[in-house]
Amino acid sequence: MASLRFWGDDLDPHEVTRLIGVAPTSAVSKGELIVGRGPRVARSGRWSLKVNRRQPGDLSGQIEEILLGLTQDLGVWRDLSNRFDGCIFVGFFMVERNEGYNLSPKTLKLLADRELSLLLDIYSGQDEVDALVD
Numbered sequence: 274m275a276s277l278r279f280w281g282d283d284l285d286p287h288e289v290t291r292l293i294g295v296a297p298t299s300a301v302s303k304g305e306l307i308v309g310r311g312p313r314v315a316r317s318g319r320w321s322l323k324v325n326r327r328q329p330g331d332l333s334g335q336i337e338e339i340l341l342g343l344t345q346d347l348g349v350w351r352d353l354s355n356r357f358d359g360c361i362f363v364g365f366f367m368v369e370r371n372e373g374y375n376l377s378p379k380t381l382k383l384l385a386d387r388e389l390s391l392l393l394d395i396y397s398g399q400d401e402v403d404a405l406v407d
Contacts (some may be wrong), residue, residue, distance in 0.1 A: 274333040274364045275321035277343075277389075281357035292353060293346045298323045321362075333380040336361055340383045346385055354388035365384030365395045 276298065278291055286300035301307055301315040304336060339361070341349050353359055360376075361384060365374070376391075 274323065274326045274366075275332060275339065275364050276321050277359070278319065278321045278362050278392075279353060279357045279359045280317050280319040281306050282317050284321045284357050286318065289320040289353065289357075292344065292349050293320075293322075294309060295322060295342060297321055318357075332363060332365070332374055333377045336376075336380050337383065340387065350387035350389075359388070360390040360392045362392045363394065365393055367395065367397050 284302070286297060286302060290296055290300070293338050297320045300320045301318065303315055303318045305315045307313050307315050322339060322343075324335050
């Protein structure tokens with residue numbers, strides 16, 4: 274699963290939406306009350322846009338789906354990346370313990386051109402089995 278995320282104390286979700294050209298999946302301003310798994314106050318502003326999971330996984334396709342559906346003005350991306358922390362966040366759920374994935378050069382260029390980092394949370398399908406063996 275993949276999502277585009279920006280966060281920062283001065284982040285105004287409405288401004289990011291206007292600049293990016295698409296409404297977020299979720300957004301919050303610093304100090305705003307967040308409801309859900311227990312009410313809490315946002316310590317920072319956040320804007321995120323996610324796409325649907327794909328089976329089998331297609332990380333390059335998901336990243337391209339996100340980025341090619343937004344503004345192509347690289348000046349806007351540089352501005353956002355200079356003012357806020359921006360990344361593509363990926364939850365990578367593996368079936369086996371030793372799997373890999375190859376991001377295409379096109380996808381890597383999309384990330385680099387927009388000055389976005391890639392944040393991977395990797396989950397092995399063997400974690401539960403390993404816990405039983407230990």
